[in-house]
Amino acid sequence: MAPTSSRNASHSTHAASGWDTRRIAVTALLCAMAAICTLLLEFPILPGVTWLKYDPSGIVALIAGFAFGPATGAVVSVIPYLVHVATASGVYGVIMAILATFSLVMPASLIYRRQRTMRGAVIGLVVGGIVCLAACIVGNLIVTPFYTGMPLDAVIALIVPALLPFNLIKIAINCVVFVLIMRPAFKAMGVEVPGAGNAGDAR
Numbered sequence: 001m002a003p004t005s006s007r008n009a010s011h012s013t014h015a016a017s018g019w020d021t022r023r024i025a026v027t028a029l030l031c032a033m034a035a036i037c038t039l040l041l042e043f044p045i046l047p048g049v050t051w052l053k054y055d056p057s058g059i060v061a062l063i064a065g066f067a068f069g070p071a072t073g074a075v076v077s078v079i080p081y082l083v084h085v086a087t088a089s090g091v092y093g094v095i096m097a098i099l100a101t102f103s104l105v106m107p108a109s110l111i112y113r114r115q116r117t118m119r120g121a122v123i124g125l126v127v128g129g130i131v132c133l134a135a136c137i138v139g140n141l142i143v144t145p146f147y148t149g150m151p152l153d154a155v156i157a158l159i160v161p162a163l164l165p166f167n168l169i170k171i172a173i174n175c176v177v178f179v180l181i182m183r184p185a186f187k188a189m190g191v192e193v194p195g196a197g198n199a200g201d202a203r
Contacts, residue, residue, distance in 0.1 A: 026189065027064065027072050034060040034080035038097065039087070045169055052166045057081075058101045058174040059181075065109030066121065066182065067191040073109045077102040092147035096139060103135035104128045104171065118194045121182065125175045136167045 034057040042055035057080060065073020077098060084093040108128030112120050140163055145152050155163075186193045 023068055023072070027068070027075055030060055030064045030072075030076045031079045033057075034076055035083050038080055039083060045173075046162065046166045049162045049166060052162060054166075054170050054173065056174070056177070057097075058104060058170070059178050061101050061105045062108065062125075062174065062178045063182075063185050065105040066112050066124075066178075067186055067189055069113060070106055070109040073105040074102065077105045090147075092143065095143055095147075096136075099139045099143075100132060100136050100167070100170070104132035104174065107131045112194075116192070116194055121179070121194050125179070129171045129175060132171055133164075133167050137163060 037057035037060060038055045042053040044050045044052065045054040046052055060080075061073055061076040064076035081094050081097040081101070084097060085091060087093065089097075105128065108121075108124035111124035111127055114120070115123070137159060140158075141152065141155055144150055144155050183193045
């Protein structure tokens with residue numbers, strides 16, 4: 001009886017952690033999708049500012065965070081961007097990409113974890129969007145001069161004409177597209193859709 005009880009306890013502990021084989025596999029798949037997005041699907045969205053490029057990897061990270069919880073969202077907000085170390089973006093690109101995605105996904109998924117409804121999702125995205133915008137502006141003020149050698153005054157001068165509109169558009173695209181595909185994406189992954197049935201469990 002003791003070995004059986006031990007096995008059951010072990011199984012319960014593993015299940016409580018939420019990181020079963022399926023979740024690990026799905027997380028790896030989402031990381032791969034986000035990496036492909038950030039490497040191959042980036043493009044300028046602000047006329048005249050070609051050096052600021054959008055890619056849909058943030059949408060993938062939002063799906064991860066809302067479907068499987070903030071921990072999974074954090075993983076998909078960090079790991080895919082490490083590939084930029086080997087690109088022209090370098091460490092600078094890695095830091096800014098992680099900052100932008102993490103600051104959007106974490107507040108949004110934490111709020112959604114407490115209120116698993118469309119209302120909770122929208123509130124989470126609004127709060128996450130505000131945090132992300134602030135983080136991106138502050139991040140540019142700190143990181144850009146350090147890694148690019150651009151004077152701080154020059155970065156400040158870019159806030160209104162470039163940094164602010166670019167990040168607003170980027171956040172809006174990520175949030176709107178995510179809301180549009182949230183339900184079908186959740187159903188495809190076998191995850192409870194917001195507002196349907198029990199609150200579920202996300203970690």
